[in-house]
Amino acid sequence: QAQLPATIVMPEWASITKQEATRAYGGEVVIAGQSLGESLKKAEDMIQAGKMFIHPFNDPDIITGQGTVALEILEDLRNTDMILVPVGGGGLISGIASVVKAVRPEVRVVGVQSSACPSAHEARRQGKLVRVDARQSIADGISVRQLGELNFEIIQKNVDDLVLVQEEDIAAAILLLLERKKILAEGAGAVTLAALLNGSVAVPRKGKTVLMISGGNVDSPLLGRILGQGLSKHGRIMRFKVTLDDRPGSLAQLLAVISELKANVLHIYHDRSERNLPIYVTRVDLEIETRSPAHVDEISRKLIEVGYELELR
Structure with a gap:
């Protein structure tokens, strides 16, 4: 709406759906790097005089903006006991956890990652930022090999737990969302349901557990393979x-x-x-x-x- 020029740098494995949607919104898409880290480096190298670089997660304004999700959850669902959040670079969960612990500290915030790229889980285990090896994952939107510094600090302080899910769990969750709720979620968005399905998270008997289902950018050919794996799992x-x-x-x-x-x-x-x-x-x-x-x-x-x-x- 503001007609501001924007250049979006994506890794080579970014889905065609995501690339085309970004172009349709008016952004210039640059494909660079095999990982998000390599894409970030390319974006930083492209900074010119008068242009601003906006980090996708390691930025206080991004974190603050994503924290408004928690305000909406707590306002609409006043008896919420737990919120499950997908974790990639840590921006979304940093914002949500910061707001939740300031407003309703008794509410548990649990992060979920794919075992194919467990950067947040490993950082929490070691108590420091670490760069992990990443395998190819259907949850490509959260395949970030290292948390941001700001995000790590907030997660250590405000997130109650971090759990991992397997690829077949994610596929099963995508299938269940599609069949039962008529929601087409990408792998990164379906990890929260996957954590419930595989028993990684114990659901409170009373109150409400909120699952963040974030993102629906799935290429049609990949969707067919995901559904096949989900059908096999079930x-x-x-x-x-x-x-x-x-x-x-x-x-x-x-x-x-x-x-x-x-x-x-x-x-x-x-x-x-x-x-x-x-x-x-x-x-x-x-x-x-x-x-x-x-x-x-x-x-x-x-x-x-x-x-x-x-x-x-």
Whole structure:
């Protein structure tokens, strides 16, 4: 609205959705670096006379602005007992925790990170700023290898706990939000629900637990892979290999068992060329649609019972 020129520097792995949305809002997008740290260095190098560099999290004004989220939560949900917040560089949780501990110090503030990039969790454990190695994560929006200095100080003082979640937990959370709440959240936004699903955080029996679901920038191709992983986590997809005699009727017999148990075949692949595979047998890869983990167990037991050797994937 103010028509101010802005240049946004993003790492090379930033989602296409995020890049295009930024351009649509009028920003100039510069892609540089394999990590957020490398992007920050590029942004600092680009500073020219008369231009201002705004750090995405290690900035008191950014922290203050993000703290208004806590004011809204405490005003709308007066019996809040705990707030779960995604943590990347630490800007959002710094703002929220500062406000919460000033206004309602009894409310717990818990940060959540992906185990693929546990910078805040490790800094808290060691009691100092650390730079961690990061793996590729579906929670790319919070894959920050080192907290900001301001953020670390505030987190140490005001955040009650920091927990980690696994990639499969995040995928399951994205799926659950989409199916049950009709919310399309990116991985970085879904980590808070993932922490509840995997038991990392104990929910108070009374009062309210608030989950910060922040961000919905998901590329469509990635979403398909995430949903597939989430379906597998929830027992809604079963993938396995099985060896069959290479003769007419063998596959039909296998599929008859699967059909009897009310599972639907999604994908099937024959491989007769696998190394060390006898010439009279074939390896079959199957992906089937199932109802639940119990249904997966039922199918596994039945196939083993009738003589098949399964290799679950």
